[in-house]
Amino acid sequence: CPENEMIRVIRSARTQGEERGVIQRECAAIRAQFRQADSGGRSHNLAKLLYVHMLGYPAHFGQMECVRMIASPRYSEKRIGYLGAMMLLDEKQDASLLITNSIKNDLSHSSQYIQSLALCTLACMGSAEMCRDLAPEIERLLKASNSYIKKKAALCAVHIVRKIPELGELFTPSAHSLLSDKNHGVLHGAVVLITELCERNPGNLDEFRKAVPELVQIMKGLVTSGYSPEHNVAGISDPFLQVRVLRLLRILGRNNDEASDAMNDLLAQVATNTDSSKTAGSAVLYETVLTIMDIKSESGLRVLAVNILGRFLLNNDRNIRYISMTSLQKIVQTDHTAVQRHRGTIVDCLKDQDASVKRRALELSLALVSAANIRSMMKELLRFLSTCPPELRSHATSGIFNAAERYAPSQRWHIDTILHVLITAGGDVRDETVPNLIQLISVASELHCYTVHKLYRALISDISQQSLVQVACWCIGEYGDLLLKGDCDEIEPMQVTEDDVLDVLETILQSHMSSPTSRGFALTAIMKLSTRITNNIDRIRSVVSIYGSCIDVELQQRAVEYNALFKKYDHMRYLIIFDEDSDIHQSGICSLARTESTHAQEHTTFLRFKNTS
Amino acid sequence: MIKAILIFNNHGKPRLSKFYEHYSEDTEQQIIRETFHLVSKRDENVCNFLEGGMLIDGSDNKLIYRHYATLYFVFCVDSSESELGILDLIQVFVETLDKCFENVCELDLIFHVDKVHNILAEMVMGGMVLETNMNEIITQVDAQNKMEKSETFIFQSPRQDR
Numbered sequence: 001c002p003e004n005e006m007i008r009v010i011r012s013a014r015t016q017g018e019e020r021g022v023i024q025r026e027c028a029a030i031r032a033q034f035r036q037a038d039s040g041g042r043s044h045n046l047a048k049l050l051y052v053h054m055l056g057y058p059a060h061f062g063q064m065e066c067v068r069m070i071a072s073p074r075y076s077e078k079r080i081g082y083l084g085a086m087m088l089l090d091e092k093q094d095a096s097l098l099i100t101n102s103i104k105n106d107l108s109h110s111s112q113y114i115q116s117l118a119l120c121t122l123a124c125m126g127s128a129e130m131c132r133d134l135a136p137e138i139e140r141l142l143k144a145s146n147s148y149i150k151k152k153a154a155l156c157a158v159h160i161v162r163k164i165p166e167l168g169e170l171f172t173p174s175a176h177s178l179l180s181d182k183n184h185g186v187l188h189g190a191v192v193l194i195t196e197l198c199e200r201n202p203g204n205l206d207e208f209r210k211a212v213p214e215l216v217q218i219m220k221g222l223v224t225s226g227y228s229p230e231h232n233v234a235g236i237s238d239p240f241l242q243v244r245v246l247r248l249l250r251i252l253g254r255n256n257d258e259a260s261d262a263m264n265d266l267l268a269q270v271a272t273n274t275d276s277s278k279t280a281g282s283a284v285l286y287e288t289v290l291t292i293m294d295i296k297s298e299s300g301l302r303v304l305a306v307n308i309l310g311r312f313l314l315n316n317d318r319n320i321r322y323i324s325m326t327s328l329q330k331i332v333q334t335d336h337t338a339v340q341r342h343r344g345t346i347v348d349c350l351k352d353q354d355a356s357v358k359r360r361a362l363e364l365s366l367a368l369v370s371a372a373n374i375r376s377m378m379k380e381l382l383r384f385l386s387t388c389p390p391e392l393r394s395h396a397t398s399g400i401f402n403a404a405e406r407y408a409p410s411q412r413w414h415i416d417t418i419l420h421v422l423i424t425a426g427g428d429v430r431d432e433t434v435p436n437l438i439q440l441i442s443v444a445s446e447l448h449c450y451t452v453h454k455l456y457r458a459l460i461s462d463i464s465q466q467s468l469v470q471v472a473c474w475c476i477g478e479y480g481d482l483l484l485k486g487d488c489d490e491i492e493p494m495q496v497t498e499d500d501v502l503d504v505l506e507t508i509l510q511s512h513m514s515s516p517t518s519r520g521f522a523l524t525a526i527m528k529l530s531t532r533i534t535n536n537i538d539r540i541r542s543v544v545s546i547y548g549s550c551i552d553v554e555l556q557q558r559a560v561e562y563n564a565l566f567k568k569y570d571h572m573r574y575l576i577i578f579d580e581d582s583d584i585h586q587s588g589i590c591s592l593a594r595t596e597s598t599h600a601q602e603h604t605t606f607l608r609f610k611n612t613s
Numbered sequence: 614m615i616k617a618i619l620i621f622n623n624h625g626k627p628r629l630s631k632f633y634e635h636y637s638e639d640t641e642q643q644i645i646r647e648t649f650h651l652v653s654k655r656d657e658n659v660c661n662f663l664e665g666g667m668l669i670d671g672s673d674n675k676l677i678y679r680h681y682a683t684l685y686f687v688f689c690v691d692s693s694e695s696e697l698g699i700l701d702l703i704q705v706f707v708e709t710l711d712k713c714f715e716n717v718c719e720l721d722l723i724f725h726v727d728k729v730h731n732i733l734a735e736m737v738m739g740g741m742v743l744e745t746n747m748n749e750i751i752t753q754v755d756a757q758n759k760m761e762k763s764e765t766f767i768f769q770s771p772r773q774d775r
Contacts, residue, residue, distance in 0.1 A: 004724050011723075047727050054627055054726065056642040076761045083730055090635040113757050123739030124633060148753065152738060159739045185744045192741055231746055233701060240702070240745045243695045283697035318660035323696055354659035391665050 002044045007051060023057050034065045042069065043080045050084055063088050063095045070102045075114065078106070082117045091127030100130050107137050112148055115141075119152040123159040131160040135167050142174040147183035154178060154189030158196045165200045172197060172204060179214050184231055184238055187218065191244040198251050209252050212262045219245050219266055223273065234278035246270075246287035253295030260296040267292050268301055271308065282312070282320055286327055293331045306331075306338040313345045318354055325349065325360035332367045343368050347377070350384045358384075359392055366399040374407040378417060385425050393428035397421050401433055411444040415451055422472075423458045426465030431517070434470050441475065449488045452479040456496065456504075463508050469518045473508065476501060477525030481532045498533045502526065506543060519555055523547060527562045541566050614740040615699075616674060617644065617689040618733065620722065625649035628684065628722040629729050633740030644689075652678050652685050661700055679703045683719050694742075702745060706736060709747050713754060731757065 006026055013019035026048065033045045046065055053059035066088060069081025089096045099121075106118035119141075122134060138160060141153035157175075161168045175197060178190035194211070197204045222237045222245075231238035249267075253260040267288055276282045285308060292305040312324035325346065332339045346368065349361035362384070369377045381400050388396050400421055408414035418437055422429065441451055455472040463469055476483060480501060487493050508514050508522040523544070530540045544566065547559035620629040627645050636644065644666075651663055663676040666689065673692040677699045678685055686703050690696075707717075713732055714721040722729055735750045736743055744750055 007724055051726060053638075054630055056627075056638070056645075058638065075757075075764050079731070079757075079761065080727065083727065092635075111760070113760055120734055120738050123741075125635070151743060155738045155741050155743055158741060184746065185749065188742070188745075233705075233745075238745070240698055240742060243698050247695075279697050279701055283695050283701065286697065287695060318658075319662070319697065319700070322660045322662050326696070353656070356660050356662050356664065359664055 002041055003048045003051060006048050010055075020057075023052055023055070027052060027057070027059075027061075031061055034062070042072075043074075043077050046080045046084050050080075050087055053087060059088055063093065067095055067098045067102075070099050070106075075111070078114060078117055082121045086121055086124045090125060091130075096125065096127060097129070100133060103130070104134060104137065107134065107141065112146055115149055116152055119149070119156045123152075123156040126156075126159060126163065128163045131163045131167070135160050135164075135170055139170050139174060142171065142178065147181065147186050150178065150181065151183070151185035151189040154186065154193045158189075158193050161193075161196050161200055168197050168201055168204070172207065176208070176211060179211055179218070184241055188241050188244060191215075191241070191248050195244070195248050195251060198248075205252065205256075209256065209259045212249070212252055212259050215245050215249055215252075216263055216266045219249075219270070223270055233280040235275060236278075236280040236284060239280040239284050242270075242284045243287045246284070246291050250287075250291040250294050253291070255296070257296050263291075263295070264297060264301065267297065268304070271301070271304055276312075279319070282323070286312075286323055290327055290330060293335060302335070302338075306335065306341075310342050310345075313342055313349075318352075318357060321349065321352075322354075322357055322360055325357070325364055329360070329364055329367065332364065336368075339364075340368060340370075343373070343377075347380045350380060351387075355389045355391070358389060362388075362392060362396060362399070366403060369403040369407060371407045371409075374403065374409060375413075378404065382417070382420055382424070385421065388425075390428075393425055394430055397425050397429045398433065401429075401437070405440070411447060412450075415441065415444055415447050419451070419454050419458070422455075422465070422468040423462075426468030429465075429467035431467070434467050437467075437471050438474050441471070442478070448475075448479045449482040449485075450490045451475055452483045453488050453491055453494070456483055456501075457494070459508075460504055463504070463511055464513045466515050466518050469508055469514065470521045473505065473518070473521035473525040476505065477521075477528035480525075480529045484533065498529075498536045499539075501529065502536055502539055502543075505529075509543070509547070516552055516554060519552065520558060523555060523558055523562070527565075530566075614693055615688055615690050615737055615742075616740065617687075618737065619645060619648055619685075619687045619689070620729075621645065621649055621685055621687075622683050622719060623653070623685075625653070628719065629726060629733075631730070631733060631737075633737075648676060648687055648689070649685070651676065652680075652687060662696055677703070679707070681707060684722070698742075702736070702742060705745055705747055706733070709736070709750050712747065712751055 010019060010022050010026075013022050030045050030049055033041070042065075046062060046069060049059050049062045049065075053062075062084060066081050066084035069077045070085060072078055072081065085096070085099055089099075103118045103122055106114050109115050109118075122130065122138075126134070138153050138156050141149055142157065144150055144153070154175075157171045161171065171193065175190060175193045178186055178193070181187055181190065194208055198208055219242065222242050225237050231241070233239050236242070249263050253263055270284065270288045271292065274281050274285050274288070276285050289305040289308050292301050309324050309327055312320050313328075315321055315324070328339050328342065328346070346361055346364045349357050350365060352358055352361065365377065365381060378400070381396070381403070385393070385396055385400070400417070404414055404417045408417070418440065422437075441448075444451070452475045455468075455475050458468060459472045482488075483496055483501065484498060486495055505522045505526050509519055509526075514522070526540055526543055530537055544559050544562045547555055548563050550556045550559060614633070616632070616634055618629070618631045619627065621627045625646065630641065630645060632641060647666060651666060655663070657680075661678055663678065664674075666674065666676055674689060675696065676687055676689055677696055678687040679700070686707065688699050688703060690699055709732055710717045710721075710729065713728070714725070732750065732754055735753050736745070
């Protein structure tokens with residue numbers, strides 16, 4: 001048939017360019033065919049266009065053809081027309097309005113398969129207007145005698161409710177009665193619809209709580225039915241339906257004692273009897289556990305549930321381990337102590353090969369950090385940081401900083417942790433955290449000497465990590481005098497000269513690896529040092545004047561202002577308060593300023609320099 | 614809700630793309646490329662779940678995938694779907710394709726992508742799972758194909774366009 005021929009030709013193209021050429025020619029031919037009033041191979045032409053569309057080539061010129069095909073009396077043409085509409089049209093285009101009438105007519109067609117095409121298309125791309133227009137029709141179909149149509153109408157109703165929540169009222173009575181249908185497809189659709197109605201409008205909960213006994217009966221039937229070849233998946237009877245019902249029961253039982261009571265026995269039965277050796281059984285078991293944890297269940301049942309999750313955490317199958325962690329994540333806030341018992345296993349998962357498992361383990365680990373376990377947990381998290389996959393690094397660093405800030409047992413520990421993260425993963429630390437880190441460091445006044453020494457050492461071996469560079473520059477600018485003095489209690493002494501310090505700051509200024517923000521920090525640090533050092537004022541002055549003609553506008557502005565300080569306000573240079581968005585900073589300079597000159601305090605305006613970061 | 618169903622081969626060539634939310638053509642292609650990039654990096658013995666796709670928005674979206682020989686089957690879903698359930702659904706989908714095409718292979722998908730869409734339409738509708746019973750799905754697909762064939766016979770014009 002014609003589209004196979006086209007596909008063969010496209011596939012024989014040896015390069016992307018050749019393929020493009022073939023497709024251009026084919027599309028031109030298709031376009032010409034579309035323009036002909038009556039062409040025998042219409043559905044083939046549209047099929048060709050849809051293939052081309054899948055490969056990523058423009059196909060919007062087929063939109064009107066879809067509209068025409070949908071209006072055709074032939075099933076084959078309607079079918080491809082509707083498929084095309086779902087692929088090429090969306091509710092924002094006028095063309096989609098044109099198919100509303102066809103859909104309306106087809107919804108009452110004598111053939112269920114044509115009705116089905118209309119239902120499918122409405123559920124996929126029905127706009128709000130189309131939904132409003134056709135909702136009564138859908139409601140009528142919910143009461144049809146044909147299960148094939150009923151199940152499709154139910155899902156169509158879900159789409160309508162999502163588009164226009166107020167229309168939910170229209171479907172509520174029929175939704176409830178669908179639960180007495182024997183057909184699994186219909187039951188499935190009914191449960192999805194009721195779930196949607198309850199989630200959209202909590203006012204519906206009372207109404208549907210009346211359905212809890214029916215839902216429990218349905219579950220009982222599925223669980224005890226024995227082998228039913230129709231819906232059996234690995235020995236479980238229709239696990240898809242079971243999962244849906246369990247989810248609905250969760251919504252209905254939440255915060256409601258009566259409903260929770262009514263489902264308690266069933267949940268216990270499913271939790272103890274489901275064979276979880278295959279995926280199907282595990283899926284059911286997980287839903288059961290989550291439902292037990294979310295409703296008002298007896299404490300014995302809750303313990304059983306968390307133990308099931310704990311058991312799964314040790315399963316050899318990675319899928320099971322992954323899912324048990326996502327489940328534990330859902331209950332970690334409400335059942336914190338229960339989840340803490342499994343902390344060891346979770347932390348072990350940080351070392352798993354699988355990046356998805358690592359990600360879950362990281363989330364859970366961060367949620368499990370507490371004042372009691374902060375030291376051991378941080379050891380594990382920092383160890384994890386060194387082998388962490390790149391896509392998780394910035395999240396990991398943020399999580400570590402938050403945990404450290406909440407539970408730090410001492411300032412020294414806190415500073416060490418910050419330094420460790422900056423040194424191992426400074427390139428992944430989010431920019432927004434830098435001011436916060438600076439704040440934390442400035443508050444720990446007894447550790448200024450220690451901090452600036454450690455940061456300086458890290459900086460001389462690596463200037464590529466921007467947050468490390470920024471924090472280090474700030475510290476050097478602020479505590480440079482402590483650095484130059486040389487001795488520090490906590491670390492090995494290291495001789496650092498003024499030239500050494502200026503060397504590293506200038507290297508940062510000149511390096512192509514440095515971001516504009518980092519350059520700003522470096523220049524400001526150099527400027528600040530002019531008040532703390534004695535021998536290299538001229539060197540600083542010349543650096544500052546060079547950057548007065550720098551291409552980077554921010555840097556240039558800064559340099560020009562600093563230059564002015566040297567030229568016109570040299571006698572006030574010591575009084576300058578470098579406003580860095582934080583009041584804490586000012587207190588550090590203020591004390592220095594006060595000792596330098598007393599009479600200048602009569603001039604109450606101090607020059608201010610914003611350090612934008 | 615299922616946001617998208619993608620089938621592509623080991624080189625990232627799309628064999629089926631079905632989106633249940635609207636995206637521009639460019640974005641659709643980007644999503645296919647990004648998904649292929651994420652999924653092809655995975656080892657063989659890791660789990661079937663992936664997070665971190667940037668383009669299909671929503672931080673609770675996951676990719677659930679299975680790799681069969683030369684093809685990847687990927688479902689992009691949000692948190693309202695059971696991950697293990699979707700994994701089983703992919704299996705049902707593939708087994709159904711196998712029954713409908715008799716030992717299905719990549720070429721079948723290439724030359725009959727509209728048929729694959731028709732089969733999928735009996736399983737997933739509007740981003741929601743519709744039917745999971747394989748026999749039921751196949752019965753309906755067969756009936757619809759019969760209807761199409763019988764029409765061709767009735768409406769056959771003298772001019773052959775095959």
